[in-house]
Amino acid sequence: MIDGGHLHLSVPDSTRFGYRIVRGQVDETVAGEEVLADIEKLRADIAIFRCPAGCLRQVRSLVESGLPPIHADTLVYYRCDLPARLDTGLRGPAPDVPASVRRATLDDGVAIAGIVRSGFDGYRNHYHANPLLREQDIIEGYIEWARSYTRPQTGKCTWVVETERGVVGFATCGEYSGQREVEIVLNAVDPTHNGKGLYSLLLHSLLNHYACSGFDTLAISTQVWNYKVQRVWMRCGLLMSHAFDTYHVNSRHLCRGNT
Secondary structure, eight states: OOBOSSEEEOHHHHHHHSSOEEEEEOOTTSOHHHHHHHHHHTTOSEEEEEEETTOOHHHHHHHHTTOOOEEEEEEEEEEEEHHHHHHHOOOOOOOSSOOEEEEOOGGGHHHHHHHHHHHTTTOOOGGGGOTTSOHHHHHHHHHHHHHHTTSOBTTEEEEEEEETTEEEEEEEEEEETTTTEEEEEEEEEOGGGTTSSHHHHHHHHHHHHHHHTTOOEEEEEEETTOHHHHHHHHHTTOEEEEEEEEEEEEOHHHHHHTO
16 A cells, blocks of 8 residues: 555555545644645545544645645444444334345345446435546446455455345445444445335344344444435434545646646
């Protein structure tokens, strides 16, 4: 990995979009000059960084240096106390159609890719805020990201919800057993199956599984504007815990080339 002090080169993003892209997460203590130094050290075409929502320290410095960041999105995190869920019971609402949840295998990769393509069509994330990045490349990135979790590996897995029509939804999870925390990284249900209770079934199944497996916390995140899914999370007992702002910084030569 090619690193600066706070940012690192993202090989997947750089390969996908055709620009040298660096990424990272910073907190309130990191000065904007440090972010700028990483951008210059790593010769970034595009820098993507997240900071606690409302933190403007890095933004002001970058603007003063002639690199005004694009505020690309705000990501909100929700968490569930899993031991408390054991205390209150594990029952969730039944879906409107017969369905079951299981761990995915490599054979589910094609179905998952199809769900990503239809489920994230028109979905806006931080990449969409940057005029240099192509829509099709963004979708392909989601597909690559989702399918990477179906490969056998420690700490990563995918779950699918299945009906008589096959796999109609999925959730990729990062399992951090040392911290006794699991994060749902990416999840979706095929839009043709919305409104049948399948997403709630998937979420309740994961909450129950990880609660019974000795995990303490389940975390999940989405863009702040995605109100519908946040209402589902709250009905399932998750509470908002924190948020991050995402910024994109395009290099000076790219900005000049697009003016």
